[in-house]
Amino acid sequence: MSHRSSRIGTLLIAISLVAVLIIAIMMFGARLGLWEPIVGFGYIRRYMNPIGYFVVGLSVLGVIYQVIARNKVGVVKGVITSGIGLAILAPMIYSTVNPSPRGPAINDITTNTENPPQFLVLDDTRAGAKTSLVYGGEKVAKIQRKAYPHIAPLQTNLSAEDAYSKALNIAKTKGWEIVAQDAKAFRFEAVASTSVYAFKDDVVVVITPKGNKSQLDMRSVSRIGRSDRGVNAARITDFMQNF
Structure with a gap:
């Protein structure tokens, strides 16, 4: 009796896996061409926690039923389902226990706030953009210097030609879409x-160019959102470290 299989337990696990699949589709649906990124983000904000609560609640009821029925296999499957539900709720639980500070209300980060690199090809007509590529001036620069004081121009021992080639290769390796490149001006724009x-x-x-050496500057701007949650600063930092 205690070793028999549990159809209810199997159903609980199946439901939990379907829930995980739904969440994955919401998160990566934009890459599949199903909707715009902001749509998937909105779905996650509205539905991920309710789905997690649903799975956990259902699993608790299942475990109680299987305990009463003295079906150990069913209890184990119910506990597994509960674990999946808690995993879905993990981001919410973590942010509640260890809340992260709110990111600065800027979405335009540059290594050079005094003379930020300008976009010459990409402009405010770019697809889906709700932000401007016109730099916000000292107001934005002041917020950035306070939030990300480590972001600054990178002085390299490479010639401008070599530094440009290396930077372009890094961008390509990271999978960026190179929109425009000018080897003579040592600049490129990407998405x-x-x-x-x-x-x-x-x-x-x-x-x-700085004599036989060179200086690398970059700028990263979000197309959507008043705050980028630190994504652009992290991208620049990562790029500089890779360089």
Whole structure:
């Protein structure tokens, strides 16, 4: 009796796996061409926690039923389902226990706030953009300097030609869509997509000759959102570290 299979337990696990699949589709639906990134992000904000609560609640009822029925297999499957439900709720639980500070209300980050690299090809007509590529001036610069004081121009020992080639290769390796490149001016513009939700951000990289050496500057701007939640700063930091 205690070793028999449990159809109810199997059903609970199946429901939990379907829930995980639904969440994955919401997160990566934009990459599948199902909707715009902001739509999937909105779905996650509205439905992920309710789905998690549903799975956990259903699993608790299932475990209680299987305990009463003295079906150990069913109890184990119910506990597994509960674990999946808690995994779905994990981001909410973590943010409640360890709340992260709210990111600065800017979506335009640059290594050079005094003379930010300018976009010459990409403009405010870019697809899905609700933000401007016109730099916000000292107001934005002040917020950035306070939030990300480590972001600054990168001084390299490479010639401008070599630095440009290396920077362009890094961008390609990261899967950025190179929109425009000018080897003579040592600059290129690209579109980078976030790994989750596939939000598109616009990037410009400019190399300035400094004798036999060079200086690398870049700028990363979100197409949507008043705050980028630190994504652009992280992208620039990662790029500089890779360089």
